Amino acid sequence: MWMKYLKPYRKEAVMGFFFKLIEAFFELIVPIVVADIIDYGILHQDQQYILQRGLLLLALALLGYACALVCQYFASKTSQGFGTYLRNDMFKAIHAYDYEDIDEIGIPSLMTRITNDTNQLQLAVAMTIRLASRSPFLILGSLVMAFRISVPIALIFICAAPLLALAIYGVMSKSLPLYLKIQKQLDHVSLICRENLAGIRVIRAFSKQKQEKERFQQATQKQKDMQIQVGKLSALLNPSTSVIVNCAILVILYAGGLQVNAGYLTQGEVIALINYMNQILLSMFAFANVIVIYNKATACYKRVQEVLAIQPAIQDGKCLIDNQEGPLVTFDHVSFSYQGSHALHDISFSIHQGETIGIIGGTGSGKSTLIHLIPRFYEATQGQIYIKNRPIQDYSLFSLRQMIGLVPQQATLFTGTIKENICLAKENASDDEVKQALHLAQASFVDEWKDGIYSHITQGGHNLSGGQKQRLTIARALVRNPELLILDDSASALDFATDAALRKAIATLPQTTIIVSQRVSAIMHADKILVLSHGELVGMGKHDELMKTCEIYQQIVTSQMSKEVA
Numbered sequence: 001m002w003m004k005y006l007k008p009y010r011k012e013a014v015m016g017f018f019f020k021l022i023e024a025f026f027e028l029i030v031p032i033v034v035a036d037i038i039d040y041g042i043l044h045q046d047q048q049y050i051l052q053r054g055l056l057l058l059a060l061a062l063l064g065y066a067c068a069l070v071c072q073y074f075a076s077k078t079s080q081g082f083g084t085y086l087r088n089d090m091f092k093a094i095h096a097y098d099y100e101d102i103d104e105i106g107i108p109s110l111m112t113r114i115t116n117d118t119n120q121l122q123l124a125v126a127m128t129i130r131l132a133s134r135s136p137f138l139i140l141g142s143l144v145m146a147f148r149i150s151v152p153i154a155l156i157f158i159c160a161a162p163l164l165a166l167a168i169y170g171v172m173s174k175s176l177p178l179y180l181k182i183q184k185q186l187d188h189v190s191l192i193c194r195e196n197l198a199g200i201r202v203i204r205a206f207s208k209q210k211q212e213k214e215r216f217q218q219a220t221q222k223q224k225d226m227q228i229q230v231g232k233l234s235a236l237l238n239p240s241t242s243v244i245v246n247c248a249i250l251v252i253l254y255a256g257g258l259q260v261n262a263g264y265l266t267q268g269e270v271i272a273l274i275n276y277m278n279q280i281l282l283s284m285f286a287f288a289n290v291i292v293i294y295n296k297a298t299a300c301y302k303r304v305q306e307v308l309a310i311q312p313a314i315q316d317g318k319c320l321i322d323n324q325e326g327p328l329v330t331f332d333h334v335s336f337s338y339q340g341s342h343a344l345h346d347i348s349f350s351i352h353q354g355e356t357i358g359i360i361g362g363t364g365s366g367k368s369t370l371i372h373l374i375p376r377f378y379e380a381t382q383g384q385i386y387i388k389n390r391p392i393q394d395y396s397l398f399s400l401r402q403m404i405g406l407v408p409q410q411a412t413l414f415t416g417t418i419k420e421n422i423c424l425a426k427e428n429a430s431d432d433e434v435k436q437a438l439h440l441a442q443a444s445f446v447d448e449w450k451d452g453i454y455s456h457i458t459q460g461g462h463n464l465s466g467g468q469k470q471r472l473t474i475a476r477a478l479v480r481n482p483e484l485l486i487l488d489d490s491a492s493a494l495d496f497a498t499d500a501a502l503r504k505a506i507a508t509l510p511q512t513t514i515i516v517s518q519r520v521s522a523i524m525h526a527d528k529i530l531v532l533s534h535g536e537l538v539g540m541g542k543h544d545e546l547m548k549t550c551e552i553y554q555q556i557v558t559s560q561m562s563k564e565v566a
């Protein structure tokens with residue numbers, strides 16, 4: 001997977017790698033130049049030489065800095081490009097998901113995966129370019145340089161380097177699992193945060209601020225404790241490695257001193273060896289950091305891969321909806337379960353063109369599930385659904401969904417103007433068409449606003465009342481003149497008068513309509529009423545027929561209509 005997303009940026013990645021190696025190469029030369037200054041410039045009091053070498057050091061530093069900048073540029077370009085490409089692909093994959101897949105992973109998890117997890121992978125890419133090449137190069141380079149200066153002293157390096165690696169490994173192996181736990185705890189903290197921000201009105205309405213603050217405090221406290229624990233462990237790293245490095249430097253000084261006295265080494269070379277020792281230590285630290293990032297990235301990689309691996313089970317058909325005769329929708333012994341739990345059982349009915357169908361039933365009886373099968377948000381587990389006498393799977397999803405104007409139970413609006421929200425259903429709807437749809441949906445309140453249909457809707461439609469939001473979503477479904485209008489309990493926030501006016505307006509339209517409602521008054525005049533109970537179709541017919549034949553319908557009517565009708 002990595003390679004697919006890195007492929008378009010491979011030139012940049014190679015360039016970044018290359019410039020980082022040049023920078024490391026300059027770093028390796030510095031101790032030699034310093035040694036020259038000590039051995040020749042200071043020994044012979046040659047100020048000209050010291051100045052020249054000093055300028056060379058400055059030039060090396062500037063060149064190194066320039067290379068680091070160029071590498072940073074290419075690393076950022078590669079990692080940002082990689083992240084963007086990956087995120088776009090994930091977004092595309094999520095949009096193709098069936099509802100079932102979305103239910104399974106969950107929206108908060110999808111959000112974390114597309115934001116945090118991809119960021120972590122992006123960081124791993126950048127760090128691979130910036131550090132993964134530099135650190136091993138510097139460690140090996142320093143060893144080679146040490147061997148070039150003095151083989152016996154280089155043997156001290158050979159002993160010290162594995163000890164250093166061991167000390168770093170010891171601390172890392174203990175702290176890495178903690179880093180992963182911290183990452184999970186961070187997910188938990190952000191989940192509480194998101195839940196609280198999204199549900200702030202509910203929390204205030206039930207005066208649950210204190211409990212929520214405590215819940216948040218507990219989560220952040222746990223995270224703090226874990227951070228301190230990992231901090232304590234990491235704090236061991238410095239003293240332990242310093243002891244090893246300083247012991248090694250002591251031995252280098254002692255053995256180097258003997259070699260200087262014997263005339264095998266110069267003072268400058270001893271200083272260079274000490275510098276190389278320090279470089280090995282710093283490079284090992286940097287490499288350990290890369291390993292931490294890789295470990296975090298591995299966990300994220302799995303989560304990202306899961307998102308990309310899901311293949312939608314619902315396949316697109318090829319046919320377009322035409323003007324064929326026959327019932328618009330037919331359910332033939334349809335059953336449906338959510339991951340094994342039954343929601344609909346053996347449902348059969350037909351809806352003819354131009355009819356108004358009412359669906360009623362208790363909470364959780366399967367009303368929404370039933371209508372979600374018509375646009376193929378979910379696929380029937382058993383039985384067959386036909387649209388105009390053709391199996392629903394034959395139709396292209398686009399054509400099928402274009403035919404339907406669905407007003408979901410929860411009114412969802414997007415940031416933008418009212419017109420932009422309405423035009424979601426019909427891209428090029430004119431102002432007049434939008435106004436007409438608003439008028440039909442009893443949303444004429446928009447006319448009274450200063451900016452009319454160009455009034456702004458804030459995120460989630462928070463500047464509108466529940467009833468206003470519902471009417472706008474109804475207008476959105478109406479603007480495209482759908483062949484089949486489905487209202488899923490979408491007038492629940494309207495007062496009785498507005499609800500009645502809305503039904504009257506809709507009844508003047510030629511399209512087929514399905515009204516799902518808990519209110520008998522909303523469906524009692526329908527051409528056919530379906531009564532659902534525990535996922536079963538327990539009654540079907542007109543109001544008067546059901547009053548005689550369906551006990552559950554009678555119960556619903558008596559519980560609701562005693563005051564209104566009787």
Ligand SMILES: Nc1ncnc2c1ncn2[C@@H]1O[C@H](COP(=O)(O)OP(=O)(O)OP(=O)(O)O)[C@@H](O)[C@H]1O
Pocket residue numbers: 103338342343361362363364365366367368369370409
């Ligand atoms: N996404 C889902 N995953 C798992 N189970 C679900 C899901 N949606 C609904 N259910 C279950 O399926 C059953 C039918 O739910 P459905 O939403 O269709 O009922 P409903 O009649 O529309 O209820 P309401 O009138 O309260 O909206 C319920 O038992 C519910 O718990």
